[in-house]
Amino acid sequence: MIIKKAEIVAVTVKPEQYPPDNMKEIAFVGRSNVGKSSLLNLITNRRKLAKISGSPGKTRTINFYEINENFRIVDLPGYGYAKVSRTVKEDWGPMTEKYFSTRKGLIKAVQLVDIRHGPTDKDIKMYEYLKHYGLDGLVAATKSDKISKTQIRKSVEMIREVLGMEETGRIIPVSALKKTGHDVLLDEIERALGD
Numbered sequence: 001m002i003i004k005k006a007e008i009v010a011v012t013v014k015p016e017q018y019p020p021d022n023m024k025e026i027a028f029v030g031r032s033n034v035g036k037s038s039l040l041n042l043i044t045n046r047r048k049l050a051k052i053s054g055s056p057g058k059t060r061t062i063n064f065y066e067i068n069e070n071f072r073i074v075d076l077p078g079y080g081y082a083k084v085s086r087t088v089k090e091d092w093g094p095m096t097e098k099y100f101s102t103r104k105g106l107i108k109a110v111q112l113v114d115i116r117h118g119p120t121d122k123d124i125k126m127y128e129y130l131k132h133y134g135l136d137g138l139v140a141a142t143k144s145d146k147i148s149k150t151q152i153r154k155s156v157e158m159i160r161e162v163l164g165m166e167e168t169g170r171i172i173p174v175s176a177l178k179k180t181g182h183d184v185l186l187d188e189i190e191r192a193l194g195d
């Protein structure tokens with residue numbers, strides 16, 4: 001897939017603000033700071049489409065990006081960051097739950113897991129949650145530039161085991177820094193959109 005056009009169409013905190021439910025959507029989920037916004041910029045080849053920051057918890061809204069006027073990528077707020085205020089943490093559950101439980105166009109999630117640390121308890125819970133909605137099976141293992149090729153292979157196996165992923169599931173190492181893995185991920189997204 002070649003991304004010719006990518007634009008942000010909505011920054012939302014509640015369903016009334018969502019764009020019309022008339023396109024297929026792919027959600028990006030993962031803990032805060034795992035690299036969701038960076039990966040979005042990488043696959044769309046737009047350096048500043050999604051805001052990136054050194055301070056975790058940057059994305060606190062549900063952001064909708066329209067791709068090729070054909071489908072949307074939805075950047076969800078990161079979970080599991082201890083230092084955000086309690087109100088922000090309390091908002092996370094209901095806000096994302098609303099999206100997952102009501103969105104008809106949502107067909108697949110890309111769950112991001114840090115390749116160095118593997119899945120946290122919250123990542124495992126998230127994977128279960130995605131399974132519940134039939135959205136599981138696609139994981140991007142982020143920041144692959146931080147470890148060696150051998151370690152990448154081991155980590156991918158470990159992530160598969162810890163998440164209890166099925167044979168058909170895919171784990172794709174990606175690096176926003178080295179700009180690798182996004183082509184494979186895009187192929188998988190294209191496949192999901194075509195199914």
Ligand SMILES: Nc1nc2c(ncn2[C@@H]2O[C@H](COP(=O)(O)OP(=O)(O)OP(=O)(O)O)[C@@H](O)[C@H]2O)c(=O)[nH]1
Binds near residue numbers: 055142146
């Ligand atoms: N080395 C390396 N650093 C990365 C990579 N991807 C992201 N980062 C860094 O990780 C930090 C967080 O990246 P973001 O893309 O903002 O992460 P996020 O998941 O969107 O974070 P929230 O919006 O807080 O949920 C930034 O400092 C990025 O520069 C990568 O592939 N390699």
Ligand SMILES: [Mg+2]
Binds near residue numbers: 038051052058059
């Ligand atoms: Mg972000």
